[in-house]
Amino acid sequence: MKKTFWQKLSAWHKGDYDFTLKTTDHVDPQIIHEYTGKEHTIQALSRKERAFSGALYNVLCVLFCLILIGVLLGAVVSLPPHGNAENPAVNEVMDRYVEEGMQETGAVNTVAGMILDYRAFDTLGESFVLFTAVCAVTILMKNTKRTAPDGTPLPMVVAPGIVDYSKDNIVKTVSRFLIPFIFVFGVYVLLNGHLSPGGGFSGGAILGSALILFSMVYGEDRAAAIFSERLIKTVVLVSLSFYAIAKSYSFFTGANHLHSIISQGIPGRILSAGLILPLNVAVGFVVCCTMYSFYMYFRRGRIQ
Amino acid sequence: MLTSFEDLWTHVADNYIVIVSIILFGIGFTMLLFSRNLLKKVVGLNIMDTGVYLLLVSMGYIDGRHAPIIANGITDAANYINPIPSGLVLTGIVVSVSVTAIMLSLIVRLYEKYHSLNLDEIYELRNKEENT
Structure with missing residues (x-):
């Protein structure tokens, strides 16, 4: 009955043996037969086997990570020199974005013009990723049971x-x-995203951190009374729909759309770059509400 | 190409940001594999993300040029760094925040069910649950 490690390995290769079915406790074979309908192959792991498999895993981990880091460091040798203008990453796409970006998008900040005009649908997708994450966290955290089946209260995630x-x-x-x-x-x-460093994502994250600080210091009940679930839902949905509607005009007008209407950005003037500013504000609201609802769900289990 | 040892050494010294990002990636990856605590795995994944962002952003940098914000009316591309990696990293950060939040909420649910953050213990308890 006693097999060596290599015999077990070959049995596993053939499919007669399952490593994962092993438990650390003794299991009654009759019960397993009743539930699975299979002849019982589950044996309790001995202390020696357990220590050996743990040590083997650790050694393989370290070896694998060291080899991976070594291969990656070896690849540095064949990289082009850092910070060189002749590198393959610096190509005509970048020239186009920097030289024509201000004319075409109106944004002084090329990154803002890039993510909110040339690649606006990508940013819309990002906002929806955040929205989906909030939905998933809501589903997972909202129905958490605070009591065990026999009625005893479970320890809270963050004890009060x-x-x-x-x-x-x-x-x-x-x-x-x-x-x-x-x-x-x-x-x-948030408002200067098209003129200076910043934009919807960073501004929204700063606003969200202010809300989190507020709810930490003044108590979650007070924060929940001001920023109710209804308000957050409304703000996120209105922002996302505004973004989607504002950017879907190219479906109707074709690729060369509305060039003349979008005014050019002027440094120092907030109301100057056409659609970039309202889109930045919409993204900022989504990010802000997302950060705040993440905090409230993890701290409280609910927004209300 | 790199012919002598001095060339290799200057090349590696120029690319020090890439090496730092690889080391960060390695630290995060080792933590992800090595640690049995689920929360530490999430922290390791985030350190890995940081390494990748550092690599991407440093790829867009060009020596002696300015941030891609049009200043003083100069629109010549030879004056600014590459704006594209910055936009890519923005996307990556948003995705990593969402993934972290979902992972943490899954861990909360696992903790409520098994009262443990150790992956081995959770496997054992789950096996026991399935077998009985």
Whole structure:
């Protein structure tokens, strides 16, 4: 009955033996036969076998990672020199984006013009990725059982009282001054996305962090009363539909659409680059609401 | 091409950002494989992501040029770095945030069911559950 490791390996190769079915506890073969209808092949792992398989896994892990890092480091030798203008990554696409981007999209910030005009559908997809993630987290976190089948309460994900910043005087006083500034900075980054570094994603993340700080310091109940589930749903859905409608005009007007209407961006003037600003604001709202709802779901299990 | 040892050494020293990103990738990957704690696996995946973003962004950099924000009316492409990798990394960051959130919520559900974050223990408990 006792097999060596290599015999087991060859049996596994033929399909007669299953490593994963092994458990660390003794199992009654009769029960397994009743449930699976198969002759029982499950044996309890001995302590030695367990230690051996664990050690083997660790050794193989280290070897594999070292080999992978070695191969990747070896590949550095055949890379082109770093920061060289002759590199293959610097091609006519980049020239086109930088030289014609301001005329065609109106954005002074080439990255904003690229992601919100040339590749606007890509950014719409990103916003929907965030939306889908919020939906998935909602489904997973909303129906969590807080009690075991026999009625005893399970330990909470974050036990109340362990992380309670609302009782901390220093954090509370500092945050009272800090939150308005974070909000203003977030709005600045959001509204200047087409003129300076920043844009919808970074501005939205800053606004979301302000909301998270607010709900940490002033308590989740107060935050949930202001930013209700209904409000967040409305903001996200209106932003996503506005983005989708604003960018779908090219389906109707063809590829060469509305060039003359989009005004050119002027550094220092917020209302200057046509559609880029409203699209940035829409993306920013989606990101902000996503960050805030992630926090609330993990902290509270619900938004309300 | 690289002929002497000095050439190789200067090449590697020029590409130090790539090497740092490979090391970050390796740290994250090792953590992903080695750690049995699910939360640490998520942290490892995020470190791996960071390495990839660093590599991508550094590929768009060109020595002595400015950020791709048109300044002083100069629209010559020889004055600015490559904006495309920056946009790609933006996409990557959004996807990694979403994936992290979904993984963490799955871990919360697993913890509520098995009261453990250790992958081995969860496998054992699940096998026991299936066998009885």
